Amino acid sequence: MTWSIALLAFVSLERLGELVLARHNTARLLSRGAVEHGAGHYPLIVLLHATWLGGLWVLAWNLPIQPLWLTAFILFQVLRIWVLVSLGERWTTRIIVLPEAPLVARGPYRWLSHPNYAVVVGEIAVLPIVYGLNWYALIFSIANVAVLTIRVRAEEMALAKS
Template sequence: MTSQWLFTGLVLLVGLERLAELVVSQRHAAWAFARGAVERGQSHYPFMVVLHSALLVGAVAEVWAADRPFVPALGRVMLALVVASQALRWWCIATLGSQWNTRVIVVPGLALVRRGPYRLVPHPNYVAVVVEGLALPLVHSAWVTALVFTAANAVLLSVRIRVENAALREIASPTGAPA
């Protein structure tokens, strides 16, 4: 079996993990909306879905079309980073519980979570996204996909983090008005 096929399998596994996230996210959204939640930032969400899908497709396409080599020293380090980013992502999901979502959904009256990775970094899930977005394509030297995704993701995350911070300030405000 060639390294290209193994890489394709890895990307498919990451794709399945993303589908699992969407299932969890749907359940959490239903839970939140049943408690009077309001969604923020809906306009950027479709761009996130497209960008994250493009990461997976682009990485595989670049490896096959450009015949990118597997460089063991680079590939092993990047694979370790991909695994670490997945662990961090699921630590975030477990820590936030029903409050975790792929969308920005605000449940009035819930306290901000300040445990787990959130006691260390304000947005640890986005650390996982950034690391994975760079590392996954580089497992098999798909450097164009890594660079393009990283640049586009930086722009998108700047919007997303502003929206999420505004929503979190709204939660933290005792009156419900923006703080």
């Protein structure tokens, strides 16, 4: 197996694991009275991420890895773990608000309102660049910003209601 395939497999397994964790956390939050907001745009997020990763499998499986950019991607993975640990059972891929619960204010949430989205912006841009696919990074970064504009607006409205 090449390093390119190994990296893509890692990212794919990571994303699948996150979906399992998100489903588990969502069910627990909903059972405690939490409410989902902005569900209408969720399929768009899934489509964007699935297309991005699927396209990388098609285009990058046999391309060489650029070590400097791989280091940047690894840094984003460390930041991703920090976000997940900071949110704990409240981390999910959906907008789930637990009424009356205070916002998480530890970890990167001390400094940023939406550090998870900052990490996602970095990952979507950097992973294609690891393979030298700068044009791919640009296209998906633009699409991601468009989707995140909808997402952050919906999340801000949901949090303002709680």
